[in-house]
Amino acid sequence: MIIKKRLATGALGLLAALACGLISPTAAMAGEPASDSPKVELVLDVSGSMRARDVDGDTRMAAAKQAFNEVLDATPEEVRLGIRTLGANYPGKDRKAGCQDSERLYPVGQVDRTEAKAAVATLRPTGWTPIGLALRGASKDLSGGEGTRRIVLITDGEDSCGLPDPCDVARELAAQGTHLVVDTLGLTLDRKVREQLSCIAEATGGTYTAIQHRDQLSSRIKQLVRRSADTPVETPTPVRGAAECAKAPYLGSGLYSDREGFGEHRWYRMRVAPGQELRASASVAVDRSVDPDYGVLVRAVTPGGRELVRGSEAGSGRTDVISSGLRYPIADVDDDEDKTARTVCLELSQSFSAPASVKRAPGLPVEFAVDVVGNDDPPADLAAFGLGRGWVLLGVLTVGGLLVGLLWGWLARWRVTVWRSN
């Protein structure tokens, strides 16, 4: 009996140790980083104009190199970093050749600092500025894996190749559902550069920064690299809403992403049981230039078409997103009644419009957050525990008590009198 127990003890201990070894993170982290570790690619413009000497008395290229060295030193372990250049190799005048000049300088992966720094040190300002091409290349470099992707584009000039338009490329890449963000840093305050870079950033939900000083450049790149490590890995599940409720996809709880074109309506379905509450929030992001007035409407509708509740919001002016939400509780029923879940249709519509020159496809990015939570019955009294408060309450209670006392005293006296007279 005792031996058996000992054996069992040993076996269980061994099992636990084995399991421990198997799931221990040290083993997983020693070699390749996990498949969901964030990926960042720094895309550096090495075109001829980077020779200009206007960043704190130094050339733009020197400032960028110094910043890269600092960034490589400060990159968090879990981030997989790559470097791509544009305009680094072809010095000639031929536009066609110059516009194909984008090269992967350092592959996306765990950074070997000395190797990466050596690669950066060889760069000399040379050729053209094919930003669109470089973005496509960077997106390819970052493909694969489940983690977040970020491109940090550092340039001092607008795209000198025209086609493909980098802004359209950025929107296209963002629409591929790979959760790619492009942050842009401009080394000049030129109007065209600013417009193009802020357009690229806007198209992917990224940021645009105008760089004037050397320390600003390195601290901003470091911040962006760090941000990609901090961003939660949980990326929304792509879903495609239908044009009518009967064909709509069923959603569980969590985050979903979709694209909704101008003037489009999208339907989704949820199952909600009595005693539960449906919660849905939708935000429509602005990834291109749109007309200044806009709105969003989320409706919960029965499959029969009766509206249950709606959430709406309207706005005007500069914005990144417009959002609204709704909650729909279904009261709990008695045990003998029908407790099966009901279908609730969710309709999302927005009233964005855009000037005729703006591309319509792909649609505007939509983020959906839906959840089903427990539902408590409405309170019997809106005041806490039905308690009262205030001078009127005290007055009423006192006068009420006095009246009852008077009545009771009179009754008692009347009883005594009756008893005496008998």
Next chain:
Amino acid sequence: MRALRTLGAALTVCAAAWLTAAAPAAADGKDGTDGKSGTEAPTEAGTGFRTATEIEPGQRATATASTGDYLYWVFPAAAGQVPKVEAELKLPDVSSRHGSATWQLDVYDGLRRHQPCASGTPTRRAAQRDQTVTVSCTLRQVRSWSERWANDPLQGAYYVRLTVVDLPAQDLGLPIDAEVEASVRDAGGAHADGGDVTPLNPVLRAGTAPGTAPGTDAEPPDDDTASDSADDKGGKVPHAVAEPEDGWGSGWWSDRWVWTVIGAALAALAGVGGYTLTRGPRAPGRPPIGPGSDI
């Protein structure tokens, strides 16, 4: 029994090894930017609802950013509280700016519904010579229950968005420093509510794969209840904000108890007084003196 104990010990050692191995990695990445990990104020802001940086009420969070960025934070507010958000921006050098700009603070509830400011200056125009600009927003009192059609603030997460809404195009991308602080004030017993709604604290996780066939009705509700029960078990599901120390509700205590008890005492005293007044003095063994004794 002993086997179980050994297993327990082994698992504890295992968990400890796990934690020590995972901790430095987590610490490297977080860099004190996560409100959940400690009491240090965050030094980064999020870029959207999903990535909003969590701050605790009373913490002064900072962030460096570029003009035109959308900065997001999120903080918890319990029922019976009146949340207030204040933000101060250090604008770029006066010499590098080209005109006045309008800065705006927006507050959204856990359902991403825009919440109106009951007081404060959520939008302010900064002149070109201004060094800093301050915006603030005080919400309505957070309710513990509301009709489903209402836009009332309910307990849960509150998102803060800070951005510039109107500026000269040349000023886009210039560096700024932002400081934001959320604070909550208790509304007092006069506004103590009844009822209880599950906090509007959004779940931060990818949705389950959408089902297209209407025939698979049984599955979606199963998933939903799973999320529900996981919440009950101790919050394994990541949420936008951590529950405040004192909980989401205003608790059972409010000064309404004092008022009601004082009212009861006064009523009792007045009752006794009234009784003695009409009952007349009690004189045992003698007929009571008064109008009734003549009969």
